[in-house]
Amino acid sequence: MELNEAARPARPTPLFPRRGGGEGALFGVMAIMSFLACLTLALALGAARLAETWERGLTGQATVQILETPGIALEVQVTAALEVLNATPGIASARVMSAAESAELLKPWLGDADLSAVPVPALIAVTLDPARPLDADALRARLSAAAPGASFDDHSRWNAGLTAASSAIGWGAYAILALIALAASASVVFAARAALQAHRDVVDVLHMTGARAAFIAREVQWRFFMLGGWAGLAGLAGAAALAGAALLAADGPEAAFLPMLAPPWRDLVWLAAVPAAAAAIAMTTARLAVSGFLARTA
Amino acid sequence: MIRFENVAMRYDGGPEILRDVSFELEPGSLTFLTGPSGAGKTTLLKLVFLSERPVRGAISMFGKDVARLRRGALPALRRQIGVVFQDFRLLDHLTAFENVALPLRIQGMPERAYREDVEEILNWVGLGERMHARPATLSGGEKQRIAIARAVVARPPVLVADEPTGSIDPEMGARLMRLFVELNKLGTTVLIATHDRSLVDNAKARELRLFAGRISQAGGARWS
Numbered sequence: 173m174e175l176n177e178a179a180r181p182a183r184p185t186p187l188f189p190r191r192g193g194g195e196g197a198l199f200g201v202m203a204i205m206s207f208l209a210c211l212t213l214a215l216a217l218g219a220a221r222l223a224e225t226w227e228r229g230l231t232g233q234a235t236v237q238i239l240e241t242p243g244i245a246l247e248v249q250v251t252a253a254l255e256v257l258n259a260t261p262g263i264a265s266a267r268v269m270s271a272a273e274s275a276e277l278l279k280p281w282l283g284d285a286d287l288s289a290v291p292v293p294a295l296i297a298v299t300l301d302p303a304r305p306l307d308a309d310a311l312r313a314r315l316s317a318a319a320p321g322a323s324f325d326d327h328s329r330w331n332a333g334l335t336a337a338s339s340a341i342g343w344g345a346y347a348i349l350a351l352i353a354l355a356a357s358a359s360v361v362f363a364a365r366a367a368l369q370a371h372r373d374v375v376d377v378l379h380m381t382g383a384r385a386a387f388i389a390r391e392v393q394w395r396f397f398m399l400g401g402w403a404g405l406a407g408l409a410g411a412a413a414l415a416g417a418a419l420l421a422a423d424g425p426e427a428a429f430l431p432m433l434a435p436p437w438r439d440l441v442w443l444a445a446v447p448a449a450a451a452a453i454a455m456t457t458a459r460l461a462v463s464g465f466l467a468r469t470a
Numbered sequence: 471m472i473r474f475e476n477v478a479m480r481y482d483g484g485p486e487i488l489r490d491v492s493f494e495l496e497p498g499s500l501t502f503l504t505g506p507s508g509a510g511k512t513t514l515l516k517l518v519f520l521s522e523r524p525v526r527g528a529i530s531m532f533g534k535d536v537a538r539l540r541r542g543a544l545p546a547l548r549r550q551i552g553v554v555f556q557d558f559r560l561l562d563h564l565t566a567f568e569n570v571a572l573p574l575r576i577q578g579m580p581e582r583a584y585r586e587d588v589e590e591i592l593n594w595v596g597l598g599e600r601m602h603a604r605p606a607t608l609s610g611g612e613k614q615r616i617a618i619a620r621a622v623v624a625r626p627p628v629l630v631a632d633e634p635t636g637s638i639d640p641e642m643g644a645r646l647m648r649l650f651v652e653l654n655k656l657g658t659t660v661l662i663a664t665h666d667r668s669l670v671d672n673a674k675a676r677e678l679r680l681f682a683g684r685i686s687q688a689g690g691a692r693w694s
Contacts, residue, residue: 180602181565184581187572189563377559380519381620382549383576384542467541 187378187391188371195395198363199403205356206407206450209349210443214411216345217439223338234326236266236296241321249319250294256318257298262306269295293321300326356450357457360396364461367392375469385466393459400454404447411443471497471628471659472518477527479513487513489683491527495661497627500654502670503663505680511663512556514680515632518661519553520544532627549573552621554631558613560605566616567592567601573624584623591619595649611642618649628659635666643669 236257238249250268257266269277274295300306308326315322368375378388472495479488487510495501503511516522517529520536529536532550539547552573560569567588568575574584592601595615605613614634621629631650635643647669654660664670670677679686 180567184575185564185568187561187564187575373559374561377561377572378576379545380521380548380553380555380559381573381576382545382547384545387576387578 186395188367188374188395194363194366194370195399198359199399199406201359202356202400202403202450202454203406203410205352205359206404206446207410208407209352209446209449210408210411211414212345212348212352213443213446214415214439216342216349217442219338219341219345221439223334226334232300232302234298234300234324236298236315237323237325238294238296238319239321239323240291240293241319244320246294246321249321250296252318253296253315253322256311256314257296260306260311260314262301262304264299264301266296266298269297353449353453356453360400360454360457361461364392364396364458365465367395368462368465375466385463388466389459389462392462393455396458397451397455401447401451403454404450407450408443408447471495471532472661473528473530474517475528475530477517477524477529479510479517479522479524486525487683488517488524491680491683491685493678493685493687495628495659497659498654498657500651500660500673500675501662502673502675502677503661503680504665504667504670504677506665509680510683511665511680512632515553515630515661515663518630519551520548549577549624550626550628552624552626552629554614554617554621554629554634556632556636558605558617560613560616560620562605565602565604566597566608566612569605569616570601570619570623572620577624588619588623591623595619611638611646614638614642614646615649618646622653622658626658628661629653631660631662633664634662635664635669640668644672647673 236253238246238253240246241249254266254268257263271292274292277295278292306326308324308328312324315324375388474491474493477488477491478486479491480486491514503514505511513522517524520531523536531547534547561572564572570592571581571584571588574588575581589598589601592598595618597612597615597619600608600612605616608616618631618634621631629650634646634650638646643666650660650662651673662669677687
């Protein structure tokens with residue numbers, strides 16, 4: 173008799189039984205996909221941020237290099253160049269680098285060699301005014317008129333290369349994300365069909381009692397929505413754990429890439445979207461798969 | 471209410487299971503469908519509750535030609551027909567209460583809207599005490615009564631039962647039959663497929679005899 177007094181379930185039991193639909197395997201697949209999606213997204217966002225940082229550092233700075241020219245003393249050329257620079261709109265400041273500073277810059281290439289016998293060019297460090305655009309071509313023309321040995325380098329050559337590389341990484345990462353989403357959708361289609369096939373008896377009874385296809389699809393889609401959401405959270409947690417472990421372990425030159433692993437708060441919002449996307453993909457794909465299945469079998 | 475005209479049925483190119491079947495169920499009638507095993511009773515019932523479509527002939531239900539119905543119109547029609555399956559077809563993971571409530575739940579009703587109705591009908595079939603038990607813990611007779619309660623809870627105008635007394639003792643069979651008679655008195659059109667002669671003889675209702683896929687009518691006295 174003890175079974176007679178079985179209690180009323182707190183909530184209505186879902187119409188499709190939890191077990192027997194192969195949903196455990198789908199959870200695993202979706203969690204792995206979400207984990208990979210988080211890493212790929214972090215790579216895309218990190219590459220964009222790194223490129224932005226480098227570019228900002230480079231675009232704020234320019235260099236004027238002055239070589240010895242026969243007949244004109246280097247100091248005369250430096251003074252003339254400084255005059256031109258100070259009179260040019262778009263330049264915040266210009267400062268002649270000392271011989272010691274120039275030697276320091278050359279050290280990585282030449283080592284501790286004695287540079288007194290070598291004609292070392294004079295360098296002027298230029299800080300650009302971010303608020304006022306600089307006409308680099310006009311400046312070059314005036315510089316070479318005033319100091320024939322002067323050449324102006326605004327690092328645009330480096331900028332173009334970095335921008336191209338980072339945008340290539342970005343597009344590659346987004347393409348991988350699209351493939352992950354596609355593969356996740358395909359897994360959900362198979363799982364949703366398998367679940368309906370496994371619970372064919374339930375589908376039949378629902379049909380016979382007059383359930384509309386939309387009702388059955390709704391029952392299934394919420395199951396997959398929850399499954400996708402939890403799997404997405406599991407994947408995100410895995411990715412966070414990996415990033416955390418890498419941050420703790422990194423202390424060498426690889427630490428330069430830490431910005432990719434430790435995203436700022438702004439990027440965390442995008443990563444938090446991964447579980448939401450997993451849930452949405454699981455739900456919509458399951459609904460489409462179930463509707464298709466029912467249209468063929470009703 | 472339900473009319474079959476020269477209906478024939480076969481499964482996937484197999485032999486014809488039903489041939490030239492014609493009959494009509496009047497509103498409020500009680501009809502038995504009898505015949506030996508394999509005569510085609512279950513197939514005929516499947517046509518009645520729209521689980522299958524005939525290969526020939528015409529079926530009209532509630533004034534509508536079934537052949538012309540769109541797929542999307544089937545659920546609304548099926549809700550007009552309560553079905554008691556031979557093998558009950560209860561959902562094992564749901565409680566007795568939830569099984570009975572299924573037709574109302576799929577109509578989108580919230581539990582608070584149907585709880586009283588479902589409890590009342592469970593009491594009517596004598597299972598008010600066991601409403602939160604799952605089918606695995608119920609006897610054959612109890613499952614049969616749950617299946618009947620599910621078939622009638624949404625008050626469909628037509629009730630179809632396939633061998634409702636097949637797996638239970640005669641005393642319980644008589645009890646169930648009284649339930650069907652009571653429903654019929656309340657205006658429900660009832661069609662019962664059975665090979666239990668005593669059931670048919672006691673009820674003195676109209677009888678459709680099915681033999682080798684063909685039908686003959688007998689038992690003139692309409693139950694009243």
